[in-house]
Amino acid sequence: MRISCFRNTSQLSLLKRWVNTLLPHRTSSSSYSFGIAESQLTHLRGIFSLRDSLLKSADFESKMEVVKVALKLESAALEKVAVTAGDKSFTYAEVLRSAFNISSILENKDGSNGHVAEGEESAEKQVVEAEAGKKADGPRIGIMAKPCAEFVAAMWAAWLNGAVAVPLALSYPEAELMHVMTDADISVVVATEEYREILEKVVEKSPGAKLYILPPVVNTHGNEITDTQSLDKLLVEVKNRSLTLSGEEAALIIYTSGTTGRPKGVVHTQAGLGAQVRMLSEAWGYTADDRFLHCLPLHHVHGLINSLLAPLYAGATIDLLPKFSTSGVWQRWRSSYPVSGEVAATPITVFTGVPTIYVRLLQGYETMDAETQKASADAARQLRLMMCGSSALPQPVMDQWESLTGHRLLERYGMTEFGMGLTNPLHGERRPGFVGKPFPGIEIRVDDSDSDVKGVGELLMKSPSMFREYWRQPKVTADNFTEDGYFRTGDTVTIEDGYVKILGRTSVDIIKVGGFKLSALEIEAVLLEHPAIAECAVLGLPDKDYGELMCVVIVPPEAKAAEAAATSEPVLTLKELHKWGADKMAPYKLPQKLLIWESMPRNAMGKVNKKELKKTLLESTS
Structure with missing residues (x-):
């Protein structure tokens, strides 16, 4: 039921928008700021009452x-x-x-x-x-x-x-x-x-x-x-x-x-x-006719909003896998589109994953016999849409997937703070290496004030889906927004013909591993509790499967180093580190590479120079 004095939804929406512009601006703590007289407060209560009535009447x-x-x-x-x-x-x-x-x-x-x-x-x-x-x-x-x-x-x-x-x-x-x-x-x-x-x-x-x-x-x-x-x-x-x-x-x-x-x-x-x-x-054209194959974690926006709540909103059906399985995904596609040509009554139409999932699917494909490979590729080609996100998709993976299935993966960009913000088009050019353009209703700009290159800088964003606050952290919330209300994403970007390209994180202490953004500082703080670690530095190294591979460089205490040298045994192994850290950190936070050094490179202030450290590691592996 709608208010009878409004002839259509647009009029009602416009009035609702007008009413909301009269509301006091939010403070960073999500409450409201009231340096106003009692008469104004009475007027404000009336506005809130009108707004609530409008909302209750609008289905x-x-x-x-x-x-x-x-x-x-x-x-x-x-x-x-x-x-x-x-x-x-x-x-x-x-x-x-x-x-x-x-x-x-x-x-x-x-x-x-x-x-x-x-x-x-x-x-x-x-x-x-x-x-x-x-x-x-x-x-x-x-x-x-x-x-x-x-x-x-x-x-x-x-x-x-x-x-x-x-x-x-x-x-x-x-x-x-x-x-x-x-x-x-x-x-x-x-x-x-x-x-x-x-x-x-x-x-x-x-x-x-x-x-x-x-x-x-x-x-x-x-x-x-x-x-x-x-x-x-x-x-x-x-x-x-x-x-x-x-x-x-x-x-x-x-x-x-x-x-x-x-x-x-x-x-x-x-x-x-x-x-x-x-x-x-x-x-993305979600409808009640779609059927999604879901194999992502539900504490992450990709798995929770993109692949669960949005499809449910559209009235679609979702096939839930407890966890990702290479053979399980290929089998589910083949059962939807069998070789006989008799398509299942309700076949899978949409699939979305992180780059690592597509790498694993390609690896699984290589282990199949020729007949199963053909059936798998033919089935995958018949899905309506395949998407990828949560970390950068290596172009060789995109090209190989397109060659195999005919799908140029739709890349998009989002964050926990606002869900999705940018997307390549459902219909139109999907540019490799770019995460697309803003969704309708989203505003972006590039802050290049601290950049040496014009047009290259931090991505700033406004969105109707923007989060309200960091829970009980008003100062942190305020620090992450500009004075005119744009959210600071912390990602460095450039824009070409309206398409956004992510160049990397602003800080070297942010590591992206398999779709997770991890803090090196948090992980270092835990690792320093280990008796064989006196100093450590955690950093990300490029990896074709996971985006980045987490590496830790440690310096052991002198006594531990001497003891290890006397027995010709390593002071610490990666396996031992994983066993020790299993009950202290989530599995994806455990380093995948361990290096033992005698000392760390430091700057004039005595701080570990991670840029120099990373450069040295990359040169040694090139």
Whole structure:
């Protein structure tokens, strides 16, 4: 239902945009600044009231966008398959019913032991937000599960509850899980059974936190959920819950890989997520006829937003693989497009991966016999779209993939802070080595004020999907934006004919390994705890498979070095380092190369000269 005095959506959107321009500008802490008189404050409350009325009348345009398809589908359409996992498939209705049930349990409405406690917010923040007419953010709910229907149900349940979803990395050791639990002030963790043991230990050390094991999403196979009355009732209940939400509420916190120290929580709002899924669906032509093959982590924007939330928004079907498997992906494509020519009823149409995945697929192809190779290549050619991102795609890999499958991979560019920002076109020229042009609605510019070359500098960006803040880090948030509101990406770029080319990170301490941006400083801090390491320097070296290979140069203590020399044994091996670091760092943070030196090159200030160190290593391997 829309307000009758507006003849069309455009008029309503324009008024909503006008109302929002009257709102006070955000401060870096995401609350509002009020150096104003009481009369102005009264006027402001009226504006907020008008804005909220407009939002409530607009078919939830700024609310629950990521489950909008479930709210808008008719009963019959809800019977469409949303996700598959293994040999099981689950409809939108089944996942939505499970989400509603989990939401009720978490609210303790059904008499269970479920519990969602409001996080303790500062009194000052609550007062400011109350004066602004802004609700405080909901409690944080951690979610830990492999790609499965239960993960989707848990995400939807969190949002139906007005809570903030916090996906937890499956590879996190206990120490890193504890950091996220404490930093986000997570009150409840929901997880599948296989993660009970590690999470019980973490929850025990987190005062007030609760653990809830997710029930399996149920295949009803024509039972009561398929009854039209039952579905209509479910939609009404879900819609009523969503009425209490606003577009500016936090919906999701994704933790960074720790590029500038400890991982930071990146806060996305309901409206920001809505803008992102709409943007991707329109630019890449996602429709309800698509079927995605998904094999990416769900704590990363690539796997969570591009490959899960956006397809669900479009009403597509997603085949979830627990983890990437070279043989599994090729087999799934061949079963969609068999040699017989009888295409499967609902074949895979879209695939997206990181460069390493395509390297592995090419390697797997080389091990096949001639007949299987032909069947695999023919099947891959029939997909509608193949995309690549999260790190730079080596051109030899792009060329080899295109020669084999006929697909010139669509490269795009994004960050945890705003999702996707740039893309090569769905239809049109896809330039190798370039990440494309801005999505509609996104503004960019290049800051070359500190560059020796005009037109080469840091990429700055504005986006409707921009994150709201780094969780509880107002100064860090402010430092990452220009005075006129552009986000500082930290990537050095150049632009040719409107196409953006990423030249590299501004800092040598940022390493990109297999799609993860890692902080050398954070890793060095952990490695220095090892008794055989007195000094160390972590840096990235070029690698055709992973983008960069993480190398650590260490200097051992004199006593350890003397002991090793006396026994003719190395002071430390890479295998020993990996074993030691397994419970201290995520697997992708462990170095892949270890060098033992007597001393480090230093500058006049006594600081390790990493540029010189990297130059020396590259020269020695050339």
